[in-house]
Amino acid sequence: MDECAELFIKVFSADPWYDNWISLLQAINYLGELIENPVFEGFVACEGSNIVAVCLGHRRSWWLGNEFFVDEFFVENKKQGNGIGTKMMDYVTSNLASNGYVRVILLTNKDIPAESFYLKNGFKNNPRRTVLVKTLP
Numbered sequence: 001m002d003e004c005a006e007l008f009i010k011v012f013s014a015d016p017w018y019d020n021w022i023s024l025l026q027a028i029n030y031l032g033e034l035i036e037n038p039v040f041e042g043f044v045a046c047e048g049s050n051i052v053a054v055c056l057g058h059r060r061s062w063w064l065g066n067e068f069f070v071d072e073f074f075v076e077n078k079k080q081g082n083g084i085g086t087k088m089m090d091y092v093t094s095n096l097a098s099n100g101y102v103r104v105i106l107l108t109n110k111d112i113p114a115e116s117f118y119l120k121n122g123f124k125n126n127p128r129r130t131v132l133v134k135t136l137p
């Protein structure tokens with residue numbers, strides 16, 4: 001968990017995200033909450049003893065069958081652009097398909113490299129959907 005959270009902060013503090021996690025503990029709590037979800041499923045790819053790619057998500061028993069919602073997907077900063085994300089996504093989707101899942105859903109930002117990555121990996125944008133956020137006082 002600590003290694004995952006450290007990598008998570010490192011990746012998402014960098015371009016194009018520039019997230020500013022208030023502490024390592026906050027990230028550990030966040031990832032821990034994902035993992036404690038009873039319908040959590042996650043995948044980690046390692047090179048030797050180092051984690052290089054992570055996919056964390058959860059099952060949704062939707063009307064058309066089970067779908068997998070990707071909460072977090074990331075590759076170690078220096079390893080990005082070398083096909084690891086594609087390999088990871090291929091592994092995750094074939095594993096999910098063989099376990100009866102019918103589709104994979106996720107949110108990402110528009111016009112960033114991740115969007116191109118997902119489009120290249122068979123995802124389609126759903127223009128009918130929007131994300132609404134209300135910041136509380």
Ligand SMILES: CC(C)(COP(=O)(O)OP(=O)(O)OC[C@H]1O[C@@H](n2cnc3c(N)ncnc32)[C@H](O)[C@@H]1OP(=O)(O)O)[C@@H](O)C(=O)NCCC(=O)NCCS
Binds near residue numbers: 079081083084086120
């Ligand atoms: C998005 C991400 C998971 C893709 O994994 P990856 O191993 O870098 O991607 P691959 O090497 O398999 O595929 C490369 C393609 O992905 C896209 N891409 C996305 N991010 C990239 C990056 N940082 N470097 C290079 N290509 C990137 C490009 O379209 C590229 O295609 P190209 O080689 O034809 O230009 C990874 O770059 C990453 O972790 N980025 C930061 C975190 C993030 O954005 N996660 C997704 C949040 S929803």
